[in-house]
Amino acid sequence: MSGYPVAIRVGNLSKAYPVYSGPLDLALDLLSRKRDRQLQWALKNVSFEVSRGEVIGVVGRNGAGKSTLLKILAGTLDRTEGEVEVRGRISAILELGTGFHGEYTGRRNIFMGGMCLGMSKAEVRKKLDWIIDFSELGPFIDRPFKTYSSGMQQRLTFAVATSVEPEILIIDEALSVGDVLFQEKCSARIREIAGGGATVILVSHALQSIYDLCDTAMLLSEGRLVEKDVPRKIGYAYERLLAEEKARRPVSVSLKGGPWSGNGTAQVIDIAFIDRSGSPVSTLAHGENYEVRCRCRIGRDFSGLSLGYRIQKPSGQIVYGTSTQTQGLSITGRTGETIEARFSFPCMLNHGAYVLGAGVAEVFAGGHFHVLHYLRDHAFEVAGAAAFQGDVDLRSAVTNVLKCTEERPAADSGRA
Template identity: 45%
Template structure:
């Protein structure tokens, strides 16, 4: 026993050439005949006729086969106490990997070996029964997540306390507000004491407080020497919270190693929707025909503090008197952060019709890290007509690359950073 603990290997998860094959399209048609056919091939010892090998998972290109490799030959391992980031575009195979890890589905080939108990925060509130009270649901949910009853008994007070729902703990959860519901569910999940914690995009759905709790729990868990797998689209969160990461693309492991290198690799490979907005119809009234955001980096990534340009093309067949153009930079929470405008009375424009280009230069954008979109307004002076307004265009992301401070940058701490100076002197 002693020798074993001395040689306790520190690999928490070993993923060994895992692949997962999915069938696309309507699943229930023709499967009986497919199954028989496949079975027949199996008897004859021939390869599966429906698995076209080597076809990669690319949503944009229609494959020749109905079967697709959601994951193909993924191998990596995670040491105990590591926080591993998993990044990749939608459909890269992240969720499939998590599903396999949490044993909801099984791999088509390969194996995953795990040391310790896995819990994942994508399971929050699973199996809650609306008619049962909060207390009763703690037991039910805890047992579903793999806790023994005695274990829940022991932690019950702690869980109730953590959830902050003491007053309503004997009320059926169907009467709970959604916030209370999530808090209670999270409290149960947080007390699982897993050796390995999997965190999916949950961070993007909860409210700010909930996100902070999740992140706090993550830090706490990793400090205890436990392992965390963190899947997110939020690159900033990945960079600040993890040291190593893997990048999945079309079901394959494309890169792994230090997070910053993997994130750079990811950004390089991103072919995002162009940040340019083009109006699709021919204008019959004054109209913005094109909006383009020029970010400091390619792929709509803007580094905090650098110059941002917003270029408008405005078109009008007829002369316009007193044209007003303004735009807002709107956060991912749909909260307008910046409003910038230009009026004909200040800078004459469009007095004889035609097409104009109007470029706004923001010398150093002080928006905090996060995702933003634009909303513009084209109108006559107050009391006049509104010509054109479109929102949710030109998405871009602000990152804090090359800006470091003693504390790591946390998402959602503020909307923008002010220029400032401190005067500090000793008074006593």
């Protein structure tokens, strides 16, 4: 969000923890203050900026440094090296029930938590009804916090943290706890806060939450910032990271029309929509039939392969995907072959912009697979959709309309 004032600036941020083999090493270190101790770096040379009003997602594997970064930004953890500049009042949800006392009632914890966030007792009292209503804990609000389920604790934590109208809201996996309806309620509240001009930093393992809520995103791995970009491209990078860790080998990625630097095993060389005349098209008409053609070049022999495609919105949200493996088709490949998979595609998508991608994976006995190559970002549009809500037209039609009158009891005949 260039052109907006900077709310957070981080420069070469690093955080290290000393590693001790036992209590004796810890005691010797405290006494001698030696500086040659072994260090475990949770963050290393991380630099980025967040604009005022920006909603940024942070993704990465467990241990990537996400929670450490948020704690430093929130001021609850000291940095080892680097600079951190935060401009604005912060409200943070870092861990389940952070700052709440298990023996205190929910009501008392509201006052304690609100005052920790900078509100006066009178301000908390004004917001009390809203907090209780949002958390949906009215019948339980005077019970001890420790008797709440994890979902109930998260409800109260989120309600208190978002009641202060923060300038910067930091959320660490708050949307992963609770039922679906409350998760959507939290998402709506985050949008409301962001719409008011606040900066939001959201950590989540759920890419769909990042796609739905965030303007930008960044990927952390082993304490380092891998990439910062629009959510869809960070989703690509995260999926590639997971695929490489699963396969324990590099996974190549190329963009539609761009150069490819593969690993010599298999690569998707083209993905396209084909119309009735056999021509590739980038604008599809709603209700028309097309074919998705996915072509793959084989660099060595394979006893099992799968080719597939996926359609996403520009934000990254997945609309649809399928593959030969999903549809129960077994494919083999030999060195030098080119394989073309054709999928029927009746275009039932709503009008708008979309992105088409494809992938090829090696399939093993038992059905598990390792991705070999992704082809990304083939942009296309859909025009002329009929009136319906959502992304896909399921062709639901009105079959009948009935008018019913309430049956009335038969008139009394007057018999005894």
